[in-house]
Amino acid sequence: MEFHLRGNIEKHIFISILDAIDSAITVIDCNGVTIFYNKAATRMEGLNPEEVIGKHLLSIYPSLNENNSSLLKVLETKWPVVEQQQTLVTNTGKKGTVLYSTYPLFKDGVLIGAFDISRDITEIKNLSERLVDLQAKLMDNKKKLASSSYNNNYSSRFTLDDIIGESQAIIKLKKLARRVAYSPSPILLYGETGTGKEVFVQAIHNEGDNGNKPFVAQNCAALPATLLESILMGTVKGSFTGSEDRPGLLEIAHGGTLLLDEINSMPLELQSKILRVLQEGCFRRIGDTKLRHAESRIVACTNVDPTEAVKNKNLRIDLYYRLNVISLYIPPLRERKEDIPPLVNHFINKLGDRFHVSIKGVEDRVMTVFDNYDWPGNVRELQHCLEHAINVMSGSIIKLEHMPLYLTKHFSRNNIYGVSLPSILDVQSLPEALSTIEANFIRDALAKCSWNVTQTARMLKIPRQTLQYKMRNLELNTNNGGNL
Known part of the structure; x- marks a missing residue:
């Protein structure tokens, strides 16, 4: 009795945990009959457990058959199917796209069923495909406008003149960008978040010979792996349940530039396919046998050091070397x-x-x-x-x-001038307080200019002799690390 009671409690805990999970979970036995259906599955598919449990899988989903059902396939092969995309239609007519993984269930080495873990990506998929369709229409309109000798770039609006900066780093980077803009070679651009990587890539695109061709950008961290692949490569009807003939971004960007932002977030398996595109200049839509030529320039961006991404196995080393033909770095604003x-x-x-x-x-x-x-x-x-x-x-x-x-x-008022309020109160007079602030100000300026007196005087907008005089009075000298 105690064993039976303990077993019921453990079963209740187990079911409560599965019902609390956001992912939809469906479990079938060896005959394909549903034996468990959690609350997330109810929310996602609009079916009540009573409509599902005790019924064969194919009677619940008319869009499935023995060939395209991952659960039935796993029962047959006894091998898991991981991270796949599928469009389902329930017997109530509700249609949705899911990202799923399916695994076999064993007890004492004997197959007793299979279970499926899935999440709804219908909205993400629809939005992504609408965006791809919109980009394709824009490209078509652009071609029509170009044929009527009217040039207007819908996709990229920034030029190198829009890159604002007077630092030597930015001046040098703009010169380099202008030089590489006319090359078809791939580019790997590294810069922290917020440095303006896409602005630079658009500027390079518009500077080059293909400035009137498509500019297409895709953030690789924004989509699930299988959806990202279909968005990039395109699909053919029948490649997976619910798929349609649809061009990918590689086709839409034909003749122009394809920006792959956060390339280090792209799954390694998909990175290998991008590597093939770079090496062989061709690709296949998902589910297709036809080779298509990719004639767009690929620019990849990363917000982490690419060598660190390789070290952490977030970026394939062979793809890194292939992309790094032209390497650009945007320094952070603090530098x-x-x-x-x-x-x-x-x-x-x-x-x-x-x-x-x-x-x-x-x-x-x-x-x-x-x-x-x-x-x-x-x-x-x-x-x-x-x-x-x-x-x-x-x-x-x-x-x-x-x-x-x-x-x-x-930066409170207490430290805005490089000295705290208590340290000012410790001095005896206003001249001493001003001297303390001036010393800190000049010391900071010298440090920023590597203790080069000429550069520091120029930055402070005072004569060099005046700065040297103040340094002597404040007992500051270039032995701290610089040259006169």
């Missing part, structure tokens, strides 16, 4: 602070036009904060900070109080 003033001017003009307000500039305290902040979100974060300010300000000057709360808290 090129001299780009902040022109970026600020650019964004306040752009945002001022968008919000129909006149903005004269930003106060010095804001620029001090900007110059001392690390900008983990890079250029995008800077733009959003300024947009926040424009939404809350009432005058024509952006002030510190208009900045997002996290930024003003990060």
Whole structure:
């Protein structure tokens, strides 16, 4: 009696856990009869357990048969089927696309059934396919416009002139981008999130000979593996249940540029197919035997160091070498602070036009904060900070109080000038307090210029002799690490 009671409790716990899981779970016995159907499956397919349990699988799903049912296939082969895509139609007429994995069930080495774990990707699939269809229509319209000698780029709007920056790193990168724009070789672009990778790729595309051809971008982290493959490669009718004849992005980008963002998030198996496209210049739609030629330039972006992605097995080493024919790196904003003033001017003009307000500039305290902040979100974060300010300000000057709360808290009044309030209160007089602030300010400037006095004087906008005089008075010398 105690054993039976314990068994019932354990069964109740097990079923409660399965019902709490977000993924739909269906279990059948060796005869194909459903013996378990959890709550997530009910929500996903619109069927009640009473309509399913005790009935044969094929009587529940008219769209399935012995050849295309993964559960029946697993019963036959005794091998799992992992991460596949399928469109189902229930006996109530509800249609949906699922991403599923199916496994055999054994007890003491004997097959006793199979179970299926699936999640609904209908909405994602529909949205992705609508986007692909829209891109295809845009490309068709663009070709028609081009044939009527009217040139208008629907897909990419940025040029190298839109890349804002005065740092040597950005100037050098723009020169390199202009040089490689006319090459058909693949590009691997590395930059942290928010550095403007897609803007650079669009600019390269528009600079080159194929600027009037399609520009197509796909984030590889945004879709499940099998759906991503069908979006990139395309499908033929009958390749899987519910599939249709549909071109993929490789075809839509014909003659232009295909951007694969976050390539390190693409499944390794799919990476091998991209490698083949790069090496052989051809591909097959899913379920097709016909080889199609891929004549688009592939540009891949990653927000982590590509060598680290290879080391962590997120990027195939052979694909890395094939993509890395041309390697570009966008440094983070914290490594090129001299780009902040022109970026600020650019964004306040752009945002001022968008919000129909006149903005004269930003106060010095804001620029001090900007110059001392690390900008983990890079250029995008800077733009959003300024947009926040424009939404809350009432005058024509952006002030510190208009900045997002996290930024003003990060730089409170106590440390905004590089010295804490207690240390100022410890001094005897105003001249001593000003001397402390000036020493910190000059020391920071020297450090940023690697203790090069000429460059530091230029940055501080004071004569070189004046800076040397102040350094002597403040007992600062270039032995800290630089040259006069």
